[in-house]
Amino acid sequence: MDKPSRKTGARTVRFVLSLLLVAGVTVALENGLALTPPMGWVSWERYRCNVDCDIEPDNCISENLYMKMADLLVSEGYKDKGYEYVNIDDCWMEKQRDANGTLVADRERFPHGIKWLADYVHNLGLKLGIYEDFGTFTCGGYPGSKFYLQKDAETFAAWGVDMLKLDGCYSDISDMDYGYPAMSFFMNQTGRPMLYSCSWPAYVVFSGQIPDYKKIASYCNIWRNYADIQDSWDSVKGIIEFYGNDTGNFSLVAGPGNFNDPDMIIVGDYGLSYDQQRTQMAMWAIMASPLLMSIDLRNVKPETKALLQNDNVIRVNQDAHGIQGHRIQGPFEVWMKPMSVDAKGGAFAFLNLNDGGGPMQVSMNLQDLGLTQAEGYNVTEGFTGQFIGVLKPHDLINASVDPSGVWFGIAYFDC
Ligand SMILES: *[C@@H]1O[C@H](CO)[C@@H](O)[C@H](O)[C@H]1NC(C)=O
Numbered sequence: 361m362d363k364p365s366r367k368t369g370a371r372t373v374r375f376v377l378s379l380l381l382v383a384g385v386t387v388a389l390e391n392g393l394a395l396t397p398p399m400g401w402v403s404w405e406r407y408r409c410n411v412d413c414d415i416e417p418d419n420c421i422s423e424n425l426y427m428k429m430a431d432l433l434v435s436e437g438y439k440d441k442g443y444e445y446v447n448i449d450d451c452w453m454e455k456q457r458d459a460n461g462t463l464v465a466d467r468e469r470f471p472h473g474i475k476w477l478a479d480y481v482h483n484l485g486l487k488l489g490i491y492e493d494f495g496t497f498t499c500g501g502y503p504g505s506k507f508y509l510q511k512d513a514e515t516f517a518a519w520g521v522d523m524l525k526l527d528g529c530y531s532d533i534s535d536m537d538y539g540y541p542a543m544s545f546f547m548n549q550t551g552r553p554m555l556y557s558c559s560w561p562a563y564v565v566f567s568g569q570i571p572d573y574k575k576i577a578s579y580c581n582i583w584r585n586y587a588d589i590q591d592s593w594d595s596v597k598g599i600i601e602f603y604g605n606d607t608g609n610f611s612l613v614a615g616p617g618n619f620n621d622p623d624m625i626i627v628g629d630y631g632l633s634y635d636q637q638r639t640q641m642a643m644w645a646i647m648a649s650p651l652l653m654s655i656d657l658r659n660v661k662p663e664t665k666a667l668l669q670n671d672n673v674i675r676v677n678q679d680a681h682g683i684q685g686h687r688i689q690g691p692f693e694v695w696m697k698p699m700s701v702d703a704k705g706g707a708f709a710f711l712n713l714n715d716g717g718g719p720m721q722v723s724m725n726l727q728d729l730g731l732t733q734a735e736g737y738n739v740t741e742g743f744t745g746q747f748i749g750v751l752k753p754h755d756l757i758n759a760s761v762d763p764s765g766v767w768f769g770i771a772y773f774d775c
Pocket residue numbers: 387388389390391392547548549550551552553554
């Protein structure tokens with residue numbers, strides 16, 4: 361890690377980018393991926409950096425864990441619902457690159473290597489995601505991609521990786537403006553479409569600035585812009601508040617190919633009540649968020665599995681228009697996701713963010729949700745699909761909303 365080579369690395373990246381700019385080449389993201397929010401499974405929130413396979417052979421970051429989860433995505437019906445990515449997160453590597461500077465998977469925990477694991481996952485009809493970091497180290501202290509962006513992009517492509525999450529620990533945010541685009545360019549140059557998940561805006565937000573979301577969306581498919589989710593209702597509530605504030609109008613940048621990522625689904629872990637699980641699912645659907653579960657698929661209660669596989673929730677999340685729902689100001693918290701550009705439908709949620717008391721009784725008309733077709737709408741309760749009625753814009757929807765719960769509805773106009 362001698363300083364001169366560091367400087368050369370950074371300079372090379374700047375040089376490549378300025379060449380591209382001089383040549384008038386647009387380094388745009390046209391990889392055809394993430395046309396709807398990606399769905400799948402990722403290890404981080406549930407399994408963290410558990411590398412102790414002697415003590416916890418079934419729960420350590422190893423090829424066995426990813427193979428097992430891939431098997432369960434198929435056998436438990438998640439794949440059929442659209443969950444397709446199996447994503448490796450931090451702590452999968454050896455602490456050193458090999459003699460040629462190539463990343464190496466931990467030799468004991470991934471004895472067959474990543475290419476073999478990718479083949480395994482592909483044979484099940486699933487896709488493999490991997491994790492790296494833009495800085496000198498990953499957050500867990502493994503080799504980062506700084507000075508190796510091109511080499512790592514080529515390595516991942518050669519291994520058959522389908523998605524890369526590029527974190528931003530141990531890096532300088534002033535380097536991100538050219539470094540994250542450089543990785544986008546190098547990934548494109550490999551010729552292998554790989555979904556690009558950037559932690560770039562999260563680090564910009566942490567530094568107290570508002571990210572340039574339009575620029576970020578021109579290089580990244582999805583991006584994190586807030587703190588890591590924890591296994592708690594407080595964490596989910598904080599994320600919903602950040603997305604409601606929408607500082608920088610990041611919701612407007614979402615659409616086919618580009619989505620804000622409020623972080624993993626923790627429905628099925630330890631921290632959320634059943635009401636709170638429903639709230640995370642409804643809100644992640646309305647926010648057009650990636651649905652990347654970080655849970656133990658070996659132990660999912662039937663009612664939780666039914667929520668994770670709820671057809672209406674998934675249909676709202678995967679709506680082809682990819683419009684991100686937003687918070688509407690009101691006497692109580694209301695969220696609306698248009699599912700067409702001409703007021704012909706949408707999903708909405710009434711949220712009760714009170715920490716105590718009993719259910720809140722709320723009434724609201726469709727007009728105030730932006731649903732204005734005079735003929736009215738077929739309105740259904742979102743989770744069950746239960747028909748509420750054909751409601752005109754001024755008719756009231758009445759709902760009882762549990763504390764930390766949600767009332768989730770869908771309105772369709774199809775005359
Ligand atoms: C690379 O970028 C070009 C132009 O933006 C695009 O047409 C092509 O599909 C991209 N290839 C990959 C593998 O992402």
